[in-house]
Structure formats: C-alpha cells, structure tokens
Amino acid sequence: MLKREKRRYLALAVVGEQLPSEEAVLDAVQASIHRLFGEYGASKANVRLIRKRPEKGQIVLCCSHKALEQVRAAIASTTVIDSKAEAVHVLGVSGTLKALSKKT
Amino acid sequence: MRRFADLNLRAPIEDMNKTENMFRKASELGYGLVAIPLPSEVTKEQISQLKRLCSKEELDFAARVTFAPRNSDELLQSLRRYRRRFEVIAVRCDTKDVARQAAKDRRVDLLQFSVTSLRKRFFDEAEAELASQALASLEIELAPLLQLTSISRVRLLSRLRREVAMATRFKVPVTVVSGATERLLMRGAHDYAALTTLFDMRSSSALGALSDNPWGIVERNRKKLSVDYVAPGIRVLGRQGDA
Numbered sequence: 092m093l094k095r096e097k098r099r100y101l102a103l104a105v106v107g108e109q110l111p112s113e114e115a116v117l118d119a120v121q122a123s124i125h126r127l128f129g130e131y132g133a134s135k136a137n138v139r140l141i142r143k144r145p146e147k148g149q150i151v152l153c154c155s156h157k158a159l160e161q162v163r164a165a166i167a168s169t170t171v172i173d174s175k176a177e178a179v180h181v182l183g184v185s186g187t188l189k190a191l192s193k194k195t
Numbered sequence: 196m197r198r199f200a201d202l203n204l205r206a207p208i209e210d211m212n213k214t215e216n217m218f219r220k221a222s223e224l225g226y227g228l229v230a231i232p233l234p235s236e237v238t239k240e241q242i243s244q245l246k247r248l249c250s251k252e253e254l255d256f257a258a259r260v261t262f263a264p265r266n267s268d269e270l271l272q273s274l275r276r277y278r279r280r281f282e283v284i285a286v287r288c289d290t291k292d293v294a295r296q297a298a299k300d301r302r303v304d305l306l307q308f309s310v311t312s313l314r315k316r317f318f319d320e321a322e323a324e325l326a327s328q329a330l331a332s333l334e335i336e337l338a339p340l341l342q343l344t345s346i347s348r349v350r351l352l353s354r355l356r357r358e359v360a361m362a363t364r365f366k367v368p369v370t371v372v373s374g375a376t377e378r379l380l381m382r383g384a385h386d387y388a389a390l391t392t393l394f395d396m397r398s399s400s401a402l403g404a405l406s407d408n409p410w411g412i413v414e415r416n417r418k419k420l421s422v423d424y425v426a427p428g429i430r431v432l433g434r435q436g437d438a
Contacts, residue, residue, distance in 0.1 A: 106379065127393065160398065163389030167382045170341050178379045180224070181386055 097156040100141060101184050102149050102195040103166065107177030113143045113150045116179065119172040120152065123165040136162050141188070149182065149195065159184065197402060199384035200228035200409035202259060202283055202305065203336060203372035208233065208241060215248050217378055222252040224383040228413060230259035230283050235273070257413045259283035261307065267296035274302045282416045285334060291317050298325035304412045305370060306331050310339040313350055318358045323365035330415075332408055333362050336374030337387055355394040363400070370412070371404040 105116055117140045124133045136158040141151040154162040169179045185191035201221060206214040208231065221229050229249065233242070242258050249256035260281045264270040270286060270293055278284060285305035288294035294317035297303045306326065309315040318333060326333070335355060343351060362369050371391060375381045382390070388401040396404070418424055423431040 160389050160392045163386060164393055167386035167390050168341055170379070176379050178381070180383055 096137070097186070098153045099156045099159045099162075099184055099186060100151055100153045100188055100191045101162070101166070102144075102151055102182040102191055104149055104180050104182050105172065105177055106180065107172070107175060109175065110148070111172045111175070111177065113140055115173045116150055117152065119169050119177075120162075120166055120179070123169045124162065127165050127168065128161055132158070132161060136165075138162060147195070151188070151191065156186070197384075197406040198227040198410060199225055199406050200230075200413070201226050201373050201375075201405075202228075202230040202257070202370060202409045202412070203285070203334065203374050204229045204231050204381075205338075205374060205376045206231045207376075208237070208245065211244070211248070213377075214245070215252075217375070217381065218248055218252045218254055220378045220381050222254050224381060226254065226384065228255040228257060228410065230257040230413070232259050232261045232285070233281070235260050235262075235277050235280075255413075257282040259285060261285040261287055263287035263289065264293050266290065267292050270296050270300075274300065278302045279420060282413055282420065288317055289315050294318075294322055295325060298322050298331055299329050300331075301329050303329070303331045304416065305334040307334045307336075310336060310343075310351060311347075313354050316354055316358070318361065320361065320365075323361045323367050326362075326367045327365040332368040332370045332412065333358065335359075335369060335371050335391075335404070337371060337382070337390055338374035338376065338380045340390060340393070341380055341382075352394050359391075359394055359396050368408045368411075369396070369400070369404045370408045371401060372409075 121138060124136050136154050138152055138154045141153050143150050163181055166179050166181055183191055183194040185194055204217060206217040246256045258281045260277055262273045264273060283304050285307050286297035286303050287307045288297055297306055308318060371387055373381055384405045387405055388398055391401040
C-alpha cells in the first residue's frame with residue numbers, strides 16, 4: 092500500500108500596500124516555486140491553499156514535508172503579487188492545523 | 196533559543212521615520228541585533244539616536260562602517276583611523292589587492308563582494324586561506340537574490356554556491372545579512388535560512404550565519420573596544436580606588 096504523504100501547514104502573512112486575495116498569493120507562490128525549481132520541483136512541492144483567516148490577516152497553505160525548505164525559499168523570494176510590491180512572511184509551520192492555530 | 200542578528204540593514208539614516216519602521220519590522224521578525232552601514236564621519240549623537248530608536252523596539256544596535264577603498268594603502272589608512280569608532284568593520288573588495296589585504300587583516304570583520312559584477316568577486320582559494328588565518332567573515336547579502344531576475348540570479352546563485360563550499364572547506368565563517376533597503380525586502384531569519392538552501396548551504400550553518408557568527412563578531416569587538424581591554428587574553432578586572 093502506498094504510504095500517505097506527510098504534509099506541512101504554513102501560516103502566511105502578506106505585507107504590502109493593499110492586501111491581495113488568497114488566490115493571488117497562492118498564484119504568486121506557485122509562480123515563484125516554478126521559477127526557482129521548475130515544473131518537477133513544483134509537482135513535488137504540491138502546494139495547496141487550505142484556508143484563509145481574515146480575522147488574523149493570515150493565509151494557510153500546505154505542502155509536502157519533503158519540500159518544506161524549497162517552499163519556504165519560494166515564499167521568501169516572492170516580491171510581487173498581482174503586479175504590486177508585497178512581501179510574504181511565514182508566521183509558523185506545523186504538521187497539523189490544530190498545532191498551527193496554537194502557534195500563530 | 197537562537198538570537199538572530201542582521202548586520203547589514205541598509206536603513207537611510209537621513210530619514211529617521213523610515214529607519215524606525217525598519218527597526219520595528221526587524222524586531223517583529225525576531226531579530227535581536229541590527230547594524231546599519233554608517234558613513235565614516237557619523238557623529239556620536241547620530242549613533243546614540245539610532246541606539247535609542249533600537250532600544251525602543253527592544254533591539255540591540257551595532258555601529259557598522261563599510262569601507263570601499265581603491266587600494267590596500269587606502270584600506271590600511273581607513274582601518275587605522277576608524278577601527279576604534281565602530282563595532283563592525285566591513286570592506287567592499289572591488290579589487291584583488293584590497294580583497295587580499297582585507298582577508299589577512301585582523302581588524303576586518305566582514306568581506307563584502309559585488310553582487311552585480313561577478314568578475315569582482317575575488318573569494319577564491321587564496322582569499323579563503325588568508326581569511327581562515329585571520330578573523331574576517333564572508334558576508335552574503337540576500338536582498339539581491341530577491342531583486343535580481345532570470346539569468347543574473349542564476350549566475351549569482353552559482354557563484355554563491357562555489358564561495359560557500361570554499362568557505363566551508365577553509366573554515367571561513369559566513370555571515371548572512373539582509374542588505375534590505377526597505378521593509379518589503381526584509382524577511383525573517385528562518386526564511387533567509389530557507390533561501391540559503393538555494394546555494395546549498397546547510398540549514399544548521401545558515402542559522403549559525405544568521406545568529407552565532409554575527410553575534411560573535413559584535414561581542415568580540417565590544418570586548419576589544421571596552422576600556423578594560425588590554426591585549427588578547429588580558430583585561431583589567433579592577434582599578435585602584437574601586438570597591
């Protein structure tokens with residue numbers, strides 16, 4: 092039987108003039124992964140949008156635990172979202188959503 | 196818990212509001228120490244004003260100067276004149292002559308190389324060997340990695356990979372700094388550590404390059420600049436008249 096892939100959940104905060112939509116953030120992160128690691132890297136990272144927390148101004152993404160460092164590097168190198176200069180910060184990383192919400 | 200430091204936050208000292216915002220951001224991102232490159236003729240009042248701003252944000256501030264000499268004589272002259280005024284001395288090595296002199300001089304803390312002109316990056320085996328016998332650390336700025344695109348970023352990453360491997364081989368300490376000129380280019384220490392994996396730096400070395408190495412430089416120099424310092428291994432423990 093195929094082993095279940097372990098995931099890591101990342102809480103992100105976007106800093107900029109105007110807060111973009113969570114889809115725009117996901118697109119920008121995906122584009123950054125694509126730029127840095129190519130299609131092969133992007134497929135291994137398997138980044139997905141999990142939920143938004145508008146009350147905290149956060150977005151939660153998940154990725155494969157093996158690609159965590161690459162995803163963090165891609166997130167850190169994201170400088171433009173929706174043609175506007177923005178910065179994305181990782182507020183916390185966890186293996187479960189419950190632990191992530193306790194952390195951030 | 197690790198204490199992180201950013202020894203090259205390029206905040207404009209002529210715009211104190213912007214500088215204060217950058218200090219606030221650094222504090223939010225979890226840094227405990229920041230240094231901004233100051234002009235060599237900076238006054239003590241300006242330094243104490245920056246220290247005050249930092250302490251408001253619960254940050255430690257180190258006064259840094261970056262020399263960009265044209266030749267080794269100019270470098271020696273600047274070191275003689277300013278070493279005792281600053282806690283961190285960085286040398287921008289744009290010629291091989293300056294790079295070699297800076298690497299072997301024990302008064303130099305950080306070796307900085309051009310990020311745009313890769314031909315001016317003189318961190319080769321000879322440079323690494325000289326640096327390993329002195330105290331100089333290789334400075335790696337990460338803001339250019341965020342700003343550069345396509346082939347220029349690829350070339351820079353490739354060069355950094357070679358330099359980091361060389362530094363590791365010759366046991367030259369590496370210091371990772373932001374080089375951020377504005378808030379949007381600032382990132383947390385763990386994000387910078389993730390970025391360093393792009394040039395094959397190990398995660399533990401990257402965290403050391405963001406914490407232990409920069410703190411080590413500042414603490415070593417603070418000891419040397421203290422009035423109690425006499426020579427390496429010798430310091431005044433008490434004076435006549437002290438209780």
